[in-house]
Amino acid sequence: MGYRAKFEVWRGDASGEGALQPFEVDVNEGEVVLDIVHRLQATQAGDLAVRWNCKAGKCGSCSAEINGRPRLMCMTRMSTFDEQETVTITPLRTFPVIRDLVTDVDFNYVKAREIPSFAPPEDLAPGEYRMSQVDVERPQEFRKCIECYLCQNTCHAVRDHEENKEEFAGPRYLMRVSELDMHPLDVRDRKDAAQDDHGLGYCNITKCCTEVCPEHIKITDNALIPMKERVVDTKYDPLVWLGRKIFKREDLEAKHATGRRSLDDAGPDNGSPLPADSIGPVGG
Amino acid sequence: MADTSGTPDVVHHTYDVLVIGAGGAGLRAAIEARMRGKRVAILSKSLFGKAHTVMAEGGIAASMGNANPRDNWEVHYRDTMRGGKFLNNWRMAELHAKEAPQRVWELETYGALFDRTPEGKISQRNFGGHQFPRLAHVGDRTGLELIRTLQQKIVSLQQEDHARTGDHESDLKVFHEFTVTELFKDGDRIAGAFGYRRPTGEYLCFHAPAVVLATGGIGKSFKVTSNSWEYTGDGHALALRAGARLINMEFVQFHPTGMVWPPSVKGILVTESVRGDGGVLKNSEGERFMFRYVPDVFREQYATSEDEGDRWYTDADNNRRPPELLPRDEVARAINNEVKEGRGSPAGGVYLDIASRRSTEFIRKRLPSMYHQFKELADVDITAEPMEVGPTCHYVMGGVEVDPDTAATVVPGLFAAGEVAGGMHGSNRLGGNSLSDLLVFGCRAGAGAAEYLDGLTGAPAVTDAAVDAALAESEKPFAVRGEENAYTLHQELQQTMNDLVGIIRRADEMEMALKRLAELRDRIPRVGVSGGRAYNPGWHLAMDLRNMLMVSQCIAMAALERQESRGGHTRDDYPAMDENWRRELLNCSLVDGPDGPQVELNHQPQPAMRPDLFDLFELDELKKYYTGDELGGHRADRGM
Numbered sequence: 040m041g042y043r044a045k046f047e048v049w050r051g052d053a054s055g056e057g058a059l060q061p062f063e064v065d066v067n068e069g070e071v072v073l074d075i076v077h078r079l080q081a082t083q084a085g086d087l088a089v090r091w092n093c094k095a096g097k098c099g100s101c102s103a104e105i106n107g108r109p110r111l112m113c114m115t116r117m118s119t120f121d122e123q124e125t126v127t128i129t130p131l132r133t134f135p136v137i138r139d140l141v142t143d144v145d146f147n148y149v150k151a152r153e154i155p156s157f158a159p160p161e162d163l164a165p166g167e168y169r170m171s172q173v174d175v176e177r178p179q180e181f182r183k184c185i186e187c188y189l190c191q192n193t194c195h196a197v198r199d200h201e202e203n204k205e206e207f208a209g210p211r212y213l214m215r216v217s218e219l220d221m222h223p224l225d226v227r228d229r230k231d232a233a234q235d236d237h238g239l240g241y242c243n244i245t246k247c248c249t250e251v252c253p254e255h256i257k258i259t260d261n262a263l264i265p266m267k268e269r270v271v272d273t274k275y276d277p278l279v280w281l282g283r284k285i286f287k288r289e290d291l292e293a294k295h296a297t298g299r300r301s302l303d304d305a306g307p308d309n310g311s312p313l314p315a316d317s318i319g320p321v322g323g
Numbered sequence: 324m325a326d327t328s329g330t331p332d333v334v335h336h337t338y339d340v341l342v343i344g345a346g347g348a349g350l351r352a353a354i355e356a357r358m359r360g361k362r363v364a365i366l367s368k369s370l371f372g373k374a375h376t377v378m379a380e381g382g383i384a385a386s387m388g389n390a391n392p393r394d395n396w397e398v399h400y401r402d403t404m405r406g407g408k409f410l411n412n413w414r415m416a417e418l419h420a421k422e423a424p425q426r427v428w429e430l431e432t433y434g435a436l437f438d439r440t441p442e443g444k445i446s447q448r449n450f451g452g453h454q455f456p457r458l459a460h461v462g463d464r465t466g467l468e469l470i471r472t473l474q475q476k477i478v479s480l481q482q483e484d485h486a487r488t489g490d491h492e493s494d495l496k497v498f499h500e501f502t503v504t505e506l507f508k509d510g511d512r513i514a515g516a517f518g519y520r521r522p523t524g525e526y527l528c529f530h531a532p533a534v535v536l537a538t539g540g541i542g543k544s545f546k547v548t549s550n551s552w553e554y555t556g557d558g559h560a561l562a563l564r565a566g567a568r569l570i571n572m573e574f575v576q577f578h579p580t581g582m583v584w585p586p587s588v589k590g591i592l593v594t595e596s597v598r599g600d601g602g603v604l605k606n607s608e609g610e611r612f613m614f615r616y617v618p619d620v621f622r623e624q625y626a627t628s629e630d631e632g633d634r635w636y637t638d639a640d641n642n643r644r645p646p647e648l649l650p651r652d653e654v655a656r657a658i659n660n661e662v663k664e665g666r667g668s669p670a671g672g673v674y675l676d677i678a679s680r681r682s683t684e685f686i687r688k689r690l691p692s693m694y695h696q697f698k699e700l701a702d703v704d705i706t707a708e709p710m711e712v713g714p715t716c717h718y719v720m721g722g723v724e725v726d727p728d729t730a731a732t733v734v735p736g737l738f739a740a741g742e743v744a745g746g747m748h749g750s751n752r753l754g755g756n757s758l759s760d761l762l763v764f765g766c767r768a769g770a771g772a773a774e775y776l777d778g779l780t781g782a783p784a785v786t787d788a789a790v791d792a793a794l795a796e797s798e799k800p801f802a803v804r805g806e807e808n809a810y811t812l813h814q815e816l817q818q819t820m821n822d823l824v825g826i827i828r829r830a831d832e833m834e835m836a837l838k839r840l841a842e843l844r845d846r847i848p849r850v851g852v853s854g855g856r857a858y859n860p861g862w863h864l865a866m867d868l869r870n871m872l873m874v875s876q877c878i879a880m881a882a883l884e885r886q887e888s889r890g891g892h893t894r895d896d897y898p899a900m901d902e903n904w905r906r907e908l909l910n911c912s913l914v915d916g917p918d919g920p921q922v923e924l925n926h927q928p929q930p931a932m933r934p935d936l937f938d939l940f941e942l943d944e945l946k947k948y949y950t951g952d953e954l955g956g957h958r959a960d961r962g963m
Contacts, residue, residue, distance in 0.1 A: 069585020081810035085861035086854030092551045095591045098373045114699055137522045138858040152491055156479030157434030165428035169443035175436045182436060186372055
């Protein structure tokens with residue numbers, strides 16, 4: 040059951056100075072790499088820095104490189120390693136180190152802000168949104184993203200080319216553009232911006248991002264390639280895009296599933312006298 | 324050894340509103356305050372977008388009536404009060420039931436993509452204690468959708484600010500990986516807050532007349548918990564130290580279904596949606612044991628046979644719901660009892676079986692995260708075999724006492740919303756009512772803070788002495804060298820709460836717990852840390868321990884005092900619910916003692932329900948909860 044494992048953990052700080060530190064540590068049945076890092080903290084290295092939250096693969100905080108593979112520490116079971124094997128943990132390579140296994144991922148927050156937000160039709164009030172399940176499913180796949188940034192870390196367009204960080208949003212945020220473009224009610228045209236502002240052209244479809252995604256999102260096939268195709272379509276024939284939007288709308292109307300249709304119908308009334316977009320004065 | 328000598332600098336910032344916590348309640352509060360024209364800072368222990376809200380799986384309860392048109396706020400209100408065994412603050416439950424649909428619809432305007440009904444409306448699913456399918460959901464990752472949607476709304480507000488001011492962060496700024504250690508007051512009023520940046524250890528002082536606490540819960544005081552490291556009761560403790568009161572701290576929800584194997588994942592949540600979507604609980608003898616555990620107060624609402632329970636999934640109007648969907652406290656106690664009486668699974672839980680009841684395709688579509696979680700962490704294929712599950716500490720019903728309409732505490736300028744606030748859920752929270760609580764009262768807290776500022780005369784000031792004292796307190800662990808280990812003390816605290824103030828409680832055990840907590844109180848100040856201020860988890864834990872200890876004392880004291888069993892408080896020595904205790908609330912405050920501030924416990928009366936709300940219930944049901952003299956004035960008395 041339990042055994043003594045050999046670990047090497049990168050220790051260092053923001054200056055960039057650091058080295059792998061060897062540890063020997065107990066491993067019990069069913070444990071994951073993050074359990075072992077916690078045991079190191081509690082018993083051998085109280086100040087070992089690691090970022091984590093949920094320990095259940097839902098928050099995307101504990102990203103690191105384990106034996107050189109970008110992984111979530113909480114979802115990497117010790118049973119995947121040979122008992123004799125030395126397990127090496129290093130911080131994400133693409134982002135600056137803060138301390139030990141923790142990196143500065145603010146690059147991603149900057150990129151998130153560069154993408155214009157969801158823009159709903161102005162004539163649609165809260166409660167009147169109608170979308171069909173089949174239409175929401177495509178963007179929903181991308182909203183499974185837990186923002187672990189493993190794809191951002193892995194994509195060679197920035198991993199090996201620091202200079203591209205300025206112009207390239209990275210797979211996570213190109214997927215966000217694609218998600219908004221596929222949102223049944225988003226009215227903004229995002230195709231030119233994908234290419235011109237967010238650097239979609241830097242992606243050359245090597246699918247490294249898809250390979251490391253812990254949520255198994257098909258980033259390249261379902262988000263980036265379709266986006267590239269639509270960019271090409273728009274460039275050659277803008278009517279193609281418009282035609283698709285119109286078709287989609289008709290399709291929805293046939294199912295009584297558009298916002299416009301719902302305007303005739305007062306919609307679900309839960310009996311509350313309070314308006315949907317305001318809670319009015321709050322002082323009793 | 325990193326340098327921690329010398330007096331570190333403190334950087335100062337000024338804002339209108341500080342929101343502490345970046346989960347659902349905090350983000351919704353920040354959005355509301357910003358949209359009402361205030362400059363807002365969000366202070367979050369984790370990275371922006373990682374809050375514990377992402378762990379919520381099942382959905383957001385809101386009576387939109389999309390799945391069953393008979394649903395409305397009155398039904399939701401009744402379900403919520405029943406779930407809380409009528410100890411809920413009725414006004415909070417009323418506002419919650421009325422406003423939840425608007426708060427959900429609003430998320431769609433921010434870009435949320437919920438699962439849909441065939442008509443294209445938001446799909447709603449069944450959950451424990453809810454009479455109708457009521458939970459808006461996205462598969463079983465609804466919390467992630469909620470947090471991402473609110474995060475993206477914040478970004479969109481920052482984009483608007485950028486267009487106007489040239490700075491994304493001019494009016495709404497997120498300070499992530501930031502821990503607040505102290506609140507400042509000027510006289511009675513809030514004046515600001517102090518804390519450190521976790522990555523660098525840099526100290527910041529915020530000058531702000533309004534603070535919204537949205538820090539979540541206390542689960543990290545217990546060993547087996549579904550909660551993440553952030554849940555150290557910071558907001559509860561900050562509120563106490565600032566002079567506010569906590570109520571209902573004895574009520575801690577143990578979610579009936581946490582993972583029990585392998586040991587390292589013990590406690591991780593298994594969503595109630597498994598049962599809402601048809602999963603059943605079985606003991607080692609293969610028996611669906613929940614039919615034996617329907618309490619008298621719920622007898623009329625639950626099926627008495629497996630056939631009736633199974634028919635309910637397709638015909639809810641003509642059948643009663645299966646007892647697997649009783650409120651969480653009932654199910655958790657039942658599982659505990661089955662295991663205790665020797666009918667548990669090998670790892671000490673019971674079986675949760677959806678494999679034999681629903682198709683593989685259905686399970687993978689409705690419960691993708693659960694499929695993934697069991698596959699990756701336990702090598703269990705939930706479409707082929709049952710899960711092993713058992714109770715796990717999940718939620719604290721108790722929290723900061725607030726005014727329902729404004730989320731204001733008794734301290735002027737201090738507001739609280741979400742799990743850190745108390746009252747809304749009474750003695751037990753229904754599944755799905757948490758995400759809606761975050762939105763409804765997060766919004767109200769943001770609005771309450773903005774209105775408070777509009778009426779404020781003169782700006783409260785932070786004194787240099789207060790800043791120096793807060794700084795000295797944070798520096799203490801560096802001055803003490805190595806006598807006690809923060810990790811060891813944390814484990815002792817968790818073991819104490821788990822073993823002695825857990826799901827089933829007894830007076831002698833809780834007295835023992837209080838004794839051990841008192842010992843920890845002496846030892847925690849002697850915790851030393853190695854290393855410097857930059858991203859030092861040992862130091863972070865040393866600071867958080869103070870808060871975990873304080874809330875643990877509140878829980879143990881209140882639990883010892885309440886001599887009845889109700890909701891998330893079960894006494895082995897007082898197994899019955901007592902209607903006289905329904906009128907009593909227990910509150911905790913901090914008073915000066917010989918060795919510094921001490922937690923003090925007091926009784927306060929529960930406010931009586933407004934007559935029109937009282938009349939929403941049948942007299943026969945109220946009789947199960949109320950004393951005879953409280954029942955006068957019901958419509959039945961007036962011949963209605």
